Amino acid sequence: MSELVRFLHEKVWLLGDTRWYARVDRVRGELVEVERLGFAQLDARARAVGAWLAERTPPGARVLLMYPAGLEFLTVFLGCLYSGRTAVPAPLPDTDRRALQRAERVIRDAGVGLVLTDTAHRPRLASWLSGADTNGTDTTRPDTTGPDTTGPDTTDPDTTGPVSAPQAECVATDSTELPDPDTWPPLAQDLSATAYVQYTSGSTSEPRGVVITHRDLLHNLLAIRETILPPDVRDELRDDPSQAGAGWLPHYHDMGLVGILLSPLASCGNLVFCSPVSFIAHPLLWLQMISRYRAFYTFAPDFGYDWLLRRLKGGRPTEPVPVPDPELNLELELELSCLRFALSGAEPVRADVLDAVARRLAPIGFRQDIWAPSYGLAEATLMVTGTPCGSGATVRRFDRDALEAGRAVPAPDGAELVGCGRPTGTDVHIVDPGTSRPLDDGHVGEIWVRGDSVTNGYLGNPQATAEHFGARTADGDGPFLRTGDLGFRQDGELYVTGRAKDLIIVNGRNIHPQDIERVSETADTATGPCAAFALPDGSGAERIVLVQEIRPRHLEGRTPATLADTIRKRLAHELRLAAHVVVVGPMSVPRTTSGKVQRARTRDALRSSRLATLHSDLPTPA
CATH class of the missing domain: 3.40.50.12780 (ANL, N-terminal domain)
Structure with a gap:
């Protein structure tokens, strides 16, 4: 064997x-x-x-x-x-x-x-x-007002014909x-034998089959265990038969497969889980699992925590001091003090979500120090950087203008970014994507990775394998995996700022679409997932477009145009941006099988008039 x-x-x-x-x-x-x-x-x-x-x-x-x-x-x-x-x-x-x-x-x-x-x-x-x-x-896709974590991938715009x-x-x-x-x-x-092929979710391209060997999987499982679990915690898991994890991620997703299903075999723990469909329909089931089975840890992407928050009675907290919620304390009798490790990864981790969840669930035992942000991707099996158990999230503010210029300059009133921890058995470099020059700490560039968790490449696609897995720095060091993600390192931690392919460059500014999306999604109770991108106008100049899903029942008599105006004002005030807002109904923005918004597909659908718009600010057809 x-x-x-x-x-x-x-x-x-x-x-x-x-x-x-x-x-x-x-x-x-x-x-x-x-x-x-x-x-x-x-x-x-x-x-x-x-x-x-x-x-x-x-x-x-x-x-x-x-x-x-x-x-x-x-x-x-x-x-x-x-x-x-x-x-x-x-x-x-x-x-x-x-x-x-x-x-x-x-x-x-x-x-x-x-x-x-x-x-x-x-x-x-x-x-x-x-x-x-x-x-x-x-x-037809089932309605729902929540994120599509289990439904079909929408990478193919052609849905006609046999x-x-x-x-x-x-x-x-x-x-x-x-x-x-x-x-x-x-x-x-042999350890070089192929273990499985993990198809990527295709957030910026067609899904590709990542070839993962026995060595890749074993190394990543051990790296996860030894990096995020201190020796005393590992001993506790091995010796205590009651220790459990809890989760709901799909098993065909890299975090669901490696992080949820396979990690218990490496860490000697139990696992209780439900289907993603059950979680989306009944988010409190997640908390019930943690409480009933006294779960020690849980894994989820940022949108999972945000979806839970939105579906709790009362929605996002507005009180500066946590107030016990009768639905949580009395009807369900939940108690979360057992939870010591809550990993957030698979997509950019938002500080406002971490803070809101912790404040909302504090009355039933959830603590800030259990947050464990991480960064990873299927091409590296799963985890690249992680936060040890008990450390809590590192949240810092950085000057927005400096970030747009490629530098991370601390500023007390700047943009909040969450550190995604330190490398888990990998070598992480920040590299200028244009010159391939390694960058010092505090400079934004592309994240390059190498190590025994980095896989052999894409199945049957030597060109893409060479492009993504064969990168070398300007001084010849390598090979590295080019992740396509942008970020910087500060005091040993990795901060992820976005995807290189999604970066919006308008009027000389480098704008990350998730910053626009964060402002819009939190602008109103009626706003849900959205996608921001750039489109050329009639003269060829780039303009920012935001396709925003809404929950019609939360409009409370307002029109989609009124909501669009609210969003534009928020973007102008918080980000100093002018954007065109296109309002669509629930589940209109294309997503991958793991629930990630597909900005490129959304842009293509808008340009080809395949989105059923409720309101559009665009002066001419896209």
């Missing part, structure tokens, strides 16, 4: 079924445990799947895993690791044409011949894969007779 599999087996041998995974859901308003497996049970099931795969497929075969949230996915994923088959996690394309198109691209790109799922979803998938259903089904069905066999593993796990040992594999 590989060193990775040996490492996992040592945990199973040491802990047996004293550690467990449990999935919960909300049933008639109550938290209910739906399924549970101990580590030894999980391992036995995974060995049975591995034996079955070894009989049915050639070594190295790529297998698409399309499961709902649950433990069947995890057992099959581990079965792929044990058997030397390459897992390709993917979201279930249940009803949306765009999701079918994304799945079709992934199957063809990865050369998949076998799709694994559960009994409930096999008929629909098998019908599509056999070509019997090539027209898709309902192309969906081409690739030819691949589809098997439901939960109803298939599997071999005896005790008659088959995991296969011997």
